[in-house]
Amino acid sequence: MVLSLFRWLAKFTLSLIAFYFLLTLVIMFALRWLPVPTSAFMVQHNIQVVLGERQVGYAQYKWQAFSEISPQLALAAIAAEDQRFPHHHGVDFRAIRAALNTSRGKLRGASTITQQVVKNLFLWEKRSYFRKGLEAILAMMLELVWSKERILEVYLNIAQFGKQEYGVAIASKKLLGTDAGKLSRKQAALLAGVLPSPRAMRADKPSRRLIKRQRWIERQMKQLGGVRYLLNL
Structure with missing residues (x-):
């Protein structure tokens, strides 16, 4: 029995x-072709607002096609978050080994752009080894279905850039007062700079830490060869 x-x-x-x-x-x-209507993170954001767990407004989001996004921002995101993005298959095992070696066995800073897309789109905020494993599996699945350009397009549209600003269309307009298609290299590096901590760092009121990161990203963009690097996608 x-x-x-x-x-x-x-x-x-x-x-x-x-x-x-x-x-x-x-x-x-x-979603290989359709604009993404929302993400799991945006849904969780709005639920937390309703429950009073998050003292900000509802998630603000608007889709913007990749062709209408400044290539400087696409390059800045790669330079800041995943410089081997064109070359891995969803999980960067080389970056994982480096992260483990430099952080005493704790996995930090090894998430690829693809992993961040599946995390934001399908999963939840709370960190755990279970979520990390699921994230890796889904990332490799996504790489089989979407092109690199599509992954980057969705990433730039659903990533959180401010306390309630999701995606480059809203973030560029509200935080920098310009259109996402007109971002300069400096503006792109500034927006990409907040991606590790969008609730703590503000592109509209950059701290010394953020300005330092912005300058580092600009140097990385130059070392990658400028927007020509996007031809590798």
Whole structure:
């Protein structure tokens, strides 16, 4: 009796896991061409606002096509977050090894742009090894379905750039007073600079820390060869 129950629970659990991955894959295929209407992080943001857990307004978001986004920002995001983006397949094992070697076994700073996309789009905020493992699997799945340009396009549209600003269309207009397609190299580096901590750093009121990071990103953009680097996508 106990063995039969265990087998049933095991089959049920495996069925749920298979259904989750199948459903996620279907959504990935659908979003291969369609503008992304929202993300899991934006939904969680709005729920927290309703529950009074987050003392800011609702998530602000507007889709902007990749062709209408400044290439300087696309390059700045790669320079800041994932310089091997054109070359890995969703998970950068070289960066993981480097992160483990420099942080005493703790995995920090090794998430690729693809991993950040699946995290923001499908997962939840709270960190855990389980989420990290799921994130890696989904990232490799996404790389099989989407092009690098599409991954970067969605990343720039759903990433959080301010306390309630999601995506470059809203962030550029509200925080810097310009259109995402007209961002200069300095403005692009400034926006990309807030990506590790969008709630702590403000592009409209940059701290010394953010300005220092902005200058580092500009140097990295130059070392990558400028916007010509995007031809590798």
